[in-house]
Amino acid sequence: MRLYTHPACLQHDTGPHHPESPARLAAVLRVLDRDHYAALDRVEAPRATRDQLLRVHDEAHVQRVLDTVPMGETQWLDDDTALSPGSAEAALRAAGAVVAAVDAVLSSGHVRRAFCAVRPPGHHATRSEAMGFCLFNNVAVGAAQAMVAHGLRRVAIADFDVHHGNGTQDIFWHEPRVLFASSHEMPLYPGSGNPDERGAGNILNRPMSAGDGSYLFRELWEGDLLPRIRAFRPQLVLVSAGFDAHQNDPLANLCLGSEDYAWITAKLVELANHHAEGRLVSTLEGGYDVAALASSAAAHVEALME
Numbered sequence: 001m002r003l004y005t006h007p008a009c010l011q012h013d014t015g016p017h018h019p020e021s022p023a024r025l026a027a028v029l030r031v032l033d034r035d036h037y038a039a040l041d042r043v044e045a046p047r048a049t050r051d052q053l054l055r056v057h058d059e060a061h062v063q064r065v066l067d068t069v070p071m072g073e074t075q076w077l078d079d080d081t082a083l084s085p086g087s088a089e090a091a092l093r094a095a096g097a098v099v100a101a102v103d104a105v106l107s108s109g110h111v112r113r114a115f116c117a118v119r120p121p122g123h124h125a126t127r128s129e130a131m132g133f134c135l136f137n138n139v140a141v142g143a144a145q146a147m148v149a150h151g152l153r154r155v156a157i158a159d160f161d162v163h164h165g166n167g168t169q170d171i172f173w174h175e176p177r178v179l180f181a182s183s184h185e186m187p188l189y190p191g192s193g194n195p196d197e198r199g200a201g202n203i204l205n206r207p208m209s210a211g212d213g214s215y216l217f218r219e220l221w222e223g224d225l226l227p228r229i230r231a232f233r234p235q236l237v238l239v240s241a242g243f244d245a246h247q248n249d250p251l252a253n254l255c256l257g258s259e260d261y262a263w264i265t266a267k268l269v270e271l272a273n274h275h276a277e278g279r280l281v282s283t284l285e286g287g288y289d290v291a292a293l294a295s296s297a298a299a300h301v302e303a304l305m306e
């Protein structure tokens, strides 16, 4: 089980009062530094290449993120998405982590699962826009790597972040080789995620309501999303692992606990073992209560290690 990260991901500076802070990733890395996780094979994330990014983003967007280097101050791409002097490097390493993890599970016999502890997160970034704290769509760049570089014909993306992964949906709207399955709170940012948003039949949106918790979450995945992913027979399972559906999260109103993240992770591992030769790559998305994020990510990684 591999852990991909890079210190540059801590240098994406969103300003003093931003929920998507370097402290989030620092807390995740601190908990994964305990003896309990000593068996993790730690690998420094490489940079994604421009060509890898251009598979899912248009040229103007890639250029805006990579070439707009603010001198000593933060620039805002939208109300909540910042670009600081360290952001381009962080974004390249975050996307590059998922590419490297996908390469590792698809080409080496001994690596089956990986977790990318990175930021900025990715699932709100569309083909042409940075938004919702996201610069490049890391999980989408990884899915494209699996299809283009490895010739995969069926890649599943499971997204349990509390916010809808509108960017991933946007990028793969016409792409039947990708199945995108998401549970999320609605109404909530970014506003999309209705069940009738189906793309080419490859988009599965399952909204939950404020106050919903463990029971409905498990019922949704167990009774509906997981069977549909199984029926798709994915060759690779990617996970947009956001932990902001936790009951303590300040940006949303669902009531999950870290044990729910252990549960969904074990289910996805089992699915990957059955259909995808065990190949599963997970990448960090949201989670804004630092303590809840650390314990939830720890539960997730622990289940990935089993």
Ligand SMILES: [Zn+2]
Pocket: 161, 162, 163, 242, 244, 285, 286, 287
């Ligand atoms: Zn989120």
